[in-house]
Amino acid sequence: MATKEGHLGASLGVVELTIAIHYVFNTPIDQLIWDVGHQAYGHKILTGRKDVFHTNRQLGGISGFPKRSESEFDTFGVGHSSTSISAALGMAIASKLKGEDKHHIAVIGDASIASGMAFEGLNHAGVTDANVLVILNDNAIGIDPSVGALKQYLTNVKKSTQKRNNIIEALNFDYSGPIDGHNLNKIISELERLKTIKGPKLLHIITTKGKGLKQAEADQVKYHAPGKFNAKTGDLEITSSKVLPPKYQDVFGYTLVELAKQNKKIVGITPAMPTGSSLKYMMDEIPERAFDVGIAEQHAVTLAAGMATQGLVPFCNIYSTFLQRAYDQIIHDVAIQNLPVIFCLDRSGLVGEDGATHHGVFDLSYLRCIPNLIIFVPRNEVELRNIMYTAQLGLDHPIAIRYPRGRGEMIDWKQSFSRIEIGKAVQLKKGNDLAVLSIGTMAKQVSEASFDLDISHYDMRFVKPLDENILHTIFKTHSKVITVEDNSVKGAFGSAILEFAAIHNYKNTIQVIGIPDRFIEHGSVKELHELTGLDGISLSKQIKALLRKSPLD
Template structure:
């Protein structure tokens, strides 16, 4: 199905083409751009509601600013589809998030208009401030603009950056895109604070009067500009206590204004472009704007998959037999079961209650499960504080987001040996979100920390049992449970809880000459590989190790005393991960064996479906079978294979 852009949009190959249009044509460009995003995403998939909400802003920014000389930083990249389409990637946008196609996020290697890679939130102000400071140092007159959502603004890093920006005396514009949403509805005092600004009738009336007055003053005269500035500041101080937060950080605050009024946006941005120094423009938008269903249920339409744009029907796979659940849903339902048995259990997540499925507990036990906003560091140390009081806290954070709270894991949890339970969702290769979201590194960065237990379930039953074990009173260590995005393997997954001996793996089958050691979900790939290999006369043993710290040394002694060839399989980096732990054991105990490590290679893996990426990295069933066949032909040696 060929998707054609509107007649104005098809003439825009870069922002210079946009600038040739008259102001009266901009609303039509916005309408065509919004429709083009709807058409593309409905057929090819991707993030949806966020980009619809900033269509007018995307057009206005590229119309007013001299991009790419003036530099735009989008926070986060969910909202940058319009930006990409306007900057030379319109005709290739059908490849968005597809294997070997465009990235779903701004990416420096993809376009000169993508000034900063932004897959994670709350980085834009720091990055744009760095650009502004560099421009000032080099004597350049380029402008720097950070577009940050109110959800991203909840993170401490955003406040750290604003605190510096106010005194850095650099030409920086922060645009606060306020829609009361990140992926789930925003939480916390900042949401109430922004609501107060946008709903104060006295403040808004006086603000409009001041802006009108400023527009009539001869801005070329310093006295007039100073007078307007003082009038504006005095009005804010008297009428809106809320605005004092930004003003107290020495950021000139403007707004709030309607983020869907293209004429107002263009006029405002032109004024602010000529105004030096750090400033913040507050715009109010609707996530999903222009598609009624997305406006009504913004969480559902954040990334809905393929859908019928006319009826709004979201296409789902036809299911004829019972299907395995998603690991996240097993977590979400199992923590409720455990919490019903153990009154000390609590749940914490940083802004991902839907993605992690902690939403189920939040709905059923709102006093025991908490969304703390996009604040991974706070989530970890909050959990540590609760643990000092005897609470058993399941802190659920995506693997790639846990990287942002590493110091807190070390300093606030591990050193104090507080039994916080870290459930790391989206471990391994997550698919279309690409390298900013792949959970490649947690095995390596967690197993080097003293006092931690680091585990991974092979299936849903094992996930339940590890969760049960972690919350037992007998466990007094911080406990990591990592599991992948997507479905498991057990349609009948709600099994009785059973305690697992910490540090003990499982022998799944014996074999001849060669053994496969797996960690986590890729053990299912190994099982499939073994079925194929046995038809070819090769009979590997299979061990599900369960724990990488403490690793089951008794089981490893068994393996290396019985098998001369060993393959390790993991969905983590081959550098410093599970395979490295096995290699360290082998070296320490003087075993001589041929060892091959399969996993994520020591390079950035781009986006694609999980199946495509597992194949590329050669640790899917085919890759494991190929490695075993290859090893059966080899003499004893150590090698690392990771689809390089």
């Protein structure tokens, strides 16, 4: 953990619970499902992966999340929240149908249980006799502090001020607790008792995230995934004092505050990721117009739609991979009504060590087919600022702005705003015969790959609408075209260019470069770019190969 990074605080908080579950239950015959999986490191160490745990989240090593193909003890693969109750219930119903006598345990946090999907699972389980045990790990924090009325309810339960109307019992669960989640003997005793009770039941335990490491207990947000730290002292590594380009999330966060001070109609929305999205800056400075809605992506999107109907300018910031959970709401509640919601998709492209569940490599594909939706991919920090500025001035359609995890490349990024023309591409380099069309930060790799090559390079910027005027010019003046994107090659930017060529009967040679049609595992972004052929060296080889190729080959 100290040297390989990862999710520290959550796993420290469930050490006693992890030991107790594996002691009391006959895993993996009895099936244990961890919600999200942030807290499953102890589980992995206890279930045969101690000797390889040093490979955690490394390319070719074990995953940072439970993964069915990795161990029979990982009964359900996870990475996003609030799936554990539904999965455990599905397993329990299957066991009953097969005549099996086994237990099914779902461990879910107080932030995750507030999600709609968790309540759907509770609602169904409560009218079955399925042998399901839900363990509510209540520490009042997910990645950021938990929010909402349910959080307040659980706080009242812990303080013994909630005397009546137990919400869990009202859903036909056998409720027990709250108990101390760090008292190993107490947990074991209660789990042994619950083993004898049939049907749906819920054990409410109180834990401290980061338990046992004073720094992690004191700063639970920072130590959720703290990066590298001193294994002996627990202190974080001191970062360089060198001035670095900003993180894209911070460009979003600071720019939003700047714009919101000028435009009183702007509001910010995030589903439980104020720190990760940097909406926290607006929450600090303009709290009445910044909303953390909890782990509720569907609600976040429709909330933004409702605000847009009343003339507000909602910036709805959701990680690319999490927005998939609100697909119906994007179509039905935003796009069909053509409401000018501004979606800011953080963590697009390959995100690194979190792996397949977190890579944002499908957004261009799943968004491009939606009518009325504009899709913009900024090449750098200034482009991100300018499209945010342009969008809040008023658009006739909703817009999705997707940008990557990590730092940009500009120190002098906070420049005066300028308006971006919707659907307008830019030419970065003029050459002959071969044109490379890139989207977003892939422009940097293309520039590195082709600095000494006689090619044209275009930053298309908009995946929808395409700049058809410049495309006609490109196809008429270049015999070969390469498209480059950090999205799946299926159905995204390259596919849009192929469609354009087919519609207009262009016969140019076209090569589509992007994420291969498979799930990409965990590793550093640099390693994964090399693995998928998106690094500068790989792109250079592919460009040179097409340059050498005759049109008749």
